[in-house]
Structures are given as C-alpha cells and as structure tokens.
Amino acid sequence: MEIVRRIPRMKEIVRDWHRQGRTVGFVPTMGYLHEGHLSLVRESKRMADHTVVSIFVNPLQFGPHEDYDRYPRDLDRDVEILSREGVDVLFYPSAEDMYPPGYRTYVEVEGLSQKWEGASRPGHFRGVATVVCKLFNIVQPDFAFFGQKDAQQFVIIRRMVEDLNMNVEVIQLPIVRESDGLAMSSRNVYLSPEERAVAPRLYQALQLGQRLVQEEGERDAAKVVEAVRSFLAQEPRIRVDYVALVDPEDLEPVETIRGRALLAAAIYLGSTRLIDNVILNVK
Known part of the structure; x- marks a missing residue:
C-alpha cells in the first residue's frame, strides 16, 4: 500500500489507473478506523479494480467548541489495518495542502444542510460538502462508499453529486454495530x-x-x-x-x-x- 500525502501524486496515480481502463473505489474517512469503515473498504474492493482510502480530519466540519483537537487519531494503527485489507492507496493530506493560504471556495447544499444535524452543528455540512467535493476532484473515483449511520450526510452528498453532475456513483452501506447494538463510531x-x-x-x-x-x-x-x-x-x-x-x-x-x-x-x-x-x- 502506498501512502500518499501530496495532491499531485494522488492525481497522477489515478490518471494512470484510468488510462489503463481500471475502476477506482473510494472510502473517505477521518481515521481511527473500525469495522464500519472496513465494511466500506471491502465493498470497494469487491466492486472496483483499485481502492483508495483517505484519512483527513477536516477542520471545516468542526464547530469552534467541538472536538477537532481531541478527535482520536492513530495513523500507525490505521496503516496496519488498511494494509491488511489490501487497500491500494492511503491518501493522507495535510490541512495546509487541502486549504492553502487564500483558500475561499465552499460548497453548500441548501435546504438539506440546516436541519437536524445541521441545526445542532451550524456549518458542519458546509465543511462536509466542501471536503468531499475536493476529495472527489482529487481521487476521481468511479464509486464512493458511505455508511448509513451518517444518513443526513449521505443525502447531502448524493444531492451534491446530482446537482454538480459529478461522475461518481455514491453508495450507502448498512450500519455496523457492536454486539449490544451500539452503532460503531x-x-x-x-x-x-x-x-x-x-x-x-x-x-x-x-x-x-x-x-x-x-x-x-x-x-x-x-x-x-x-x-x-x-x-x-x-x-x-x-x-x-x-x-x-x-x-x-x-x-x-x-x-x-x-x-x-x-x-x-x-x-x-x-x-x-x-x-x-x-x-x-x-x-
């Protein structure tokens, strides 16, 4: 598994795959992986020729008093897990590369982003839509996989993909739960x-x-x-x-x-x- 930190290198790899007529599956994550994430990885490997997983704790989707700084991170553990699963590329960009000085473009799906989760976490889905749009542009996947636990997020991403005519099929998979029913998170x-x-x-x-x-x-x-x-x-x-x-x-x-x-x-x-x-x- 190649660990890619720079955006140009990620785009180069995907261009080569597409030139060869290969399909690309993509699983965007914030890391600290669990079986819920791995269910998405396994479906990507089943459907696509190559699988890319991103780990990026996106500062745009956290409010000022939320848990961005303490969000759990363990890259070494995640690398070991993804290598074992046979992932082709781990894309691990920095916030400085994703949002360089002067960055000022954002994506907002109106009407869906302000209710429920959006009401409790103002600006959250603006950050989600922006980073997913950027990741789709960088990775250029044929398929992208998301979990049902974040159901509102999936509805918003699906609407964004349809409205912006993106060339990716977004796929939602069932919630994976602990033995006592708690949704994995x-x-x-x-x-x-x-x-x-x-x-x-x-x-x-x-x-x-x-x-x-x-x-x-x-x-x-x-x-x-x-x-x-x-x-x-x-x-x-x-x-x-x-x-x-x-x-x-x-x-x-x-x-x-x-x-x-x-x-x-x-x-x-x-x-x-x-x-x-x-x-x-x-x-």
Missing part, C-alpha cells in the same frame, strides 16, 4: 465505562419505534417520535438533542408513515454526542 472511545453501558439505549429506543410501526401498525409519526423520546428520557444520563421521523430523500418530517421513512436521533451522554437511525418500511 470513532467517537465511542470518549465514553466512560458507565456511559458506554448506557449508550445502547439509543438503538433500543429506535428499535422501539421500529416495532411500533412495523409490528403494531402505528402510522402517526408524532406518536412514534414521542415514544422514542419517552424511552430515552427514562435514563437520566441521556440528554436528547433531537428525534426525527423524516422522508429519507429530502429529510422533511412526515406526519403519516407510508412507504420508507427514516427514524433518526441524536443524544448526549456526558460530553459525547451519539447519532443513530433506522429505516422504516411500511408496505
């Missing part, structure tokens, strides 16, 4: 042992909502949201940020559940913010 390392014991309640709350809809026939979105909130409120260490039941295409709240819907929630456990979601299917 690099930020889970922030949890104290006591918080970690409580954390699976987030998924349990979403499962409750799922059962209400798919097994008990509830179609009133407000009642499902209230049931999820009430379940979470039973644990005093949990502070609910939001619970939302939305259309998975445009993220607009639904009143009556029909077809597919996305039930999503964000909570705080201590200073750690956790997000999760489930897809509801009503026939």
Whole structure:
C-alpha cells in the first residue's frame, strides 16, 4: 500500500489507473478506523479494480467548541489495518495542502444542510460538502462508499453529486454495530465505562419505534417520535438533542408513515454526542 500525502501524486496515480481502463473505489474517512469503515473498504474492493482510502480530519466540519483537537487519531494503527485489507492507496493530506493560504471556495447544499444535524452543528455540512467535493476532484473515483449511520450526510452528498453532475456513483452501506447494538463510531472511545453501558439505549429506543410501526401498525409519526423520546428520557444520563421521523430523500418530517421513512436521533451522554437511525418500511 502506498501512502500518499501530496495532491499531485494522488492525481497522477489515478490518471494512470484510468488510462489503463481500471475502476477506482473510494472510502473517505477521518481515521481511527473500525469495522464500519472496513465494511466500506471491502465493498470497494469487491466492486472496483483499485481502492483508495483517505484519512483527513477536516477542520471545516468542526464547530469552534467541538472536538477537532481531541478527535482520536492513530495513523500507525490505521496503516496496519488498511494494509491488511489490501487497500491500494492511503491518501493522507495535510490541512495546509487541502486549504492553502487564500483558500475561499465552499460548497453548500441548501435546504438539506440546516436541519437536524445541521441545526445542532451550524456549518458542519458546509465543511462536509466542501471536503468531499475536493476529495472527489482529487481521487476521481468511479464509486464512493458511505455508511448509513451518517444518513443526513449521505443525502447531502448524493444531492451534491446530482446537482454538480459529478461522475461518481455514491453508495450507502448498512450500519455496523457492536454486539449490544451500539452503532460503531470513532467517537465511542470518549465514553466512560458507565456511559458506554448506557449508550445502547439509543438503538433500543429506535428499535422501539421500529416495532411500533412495523409490528403494531402505528402510522402517526408524532406518536412514534414521542415514544422514542419517552424511552430515552427514562435514563437520566441521556440528554436528547433531537428525534426525527423524516422522508429519507429530502429529510422533511412526515406526519403519516407510508412507504420508507427514516427514524433518526441524536443524544448526549456526558460530553459525547451519539447519532443513530433506522429505516422504516411500511408496505
């Protein structure tokens, strides 16, 4: 596996692959890899001739009081994992190369970026869309892989790709969970042992909502949201940020559940913010 730190070298490698008629799969990450990331890597290796993984902790998507400085990083560990998985290239650019002096171009997907996660983290999706756009331009992938845990992020990236006529197919893969149901996340390392014991309640709350809809026939979105909130409120260490039941295409709240819907929630456990979601299917 080649570790590439400079943008021109990354573009040169991909140009050579494309000249040979080879396809490129791409997995953008912020590092501190877990099985969720590796599920994306394995699908990329299955679908594409070559796989590129990026590790870049993007300063643009962190607010002024968020965890940019303490976000977990362990490059040596990540290199070992990716080498074992048979990744072709690890792209590891610096913030100075991605955003050099004088940088002033940003991407914003209007109407999708300001709600839910965007309301809680102003500017977050502007940073996400900007860095993903840049990475797509640098890596020029045929396929790019994202996890369902960041469901709103995927909707925004898919809209950006469609609106800007990008030549990449974006693919979303299911959430990978710990044995007790907690969605895998690099930020889970922030949890104290006591918080970690409580954390699976987030998924349990979403499962409750799922059962209400798919097994008990509830179609009133407000009642499902209230049931999820009430379940979470039973644990005093949990502070609910939001619970939302939305259309998975445009993220607009639904009143009556029909077809597919996305039930999503964000909570705080201590200073750690956790997000999760489930897809509801009503026939």
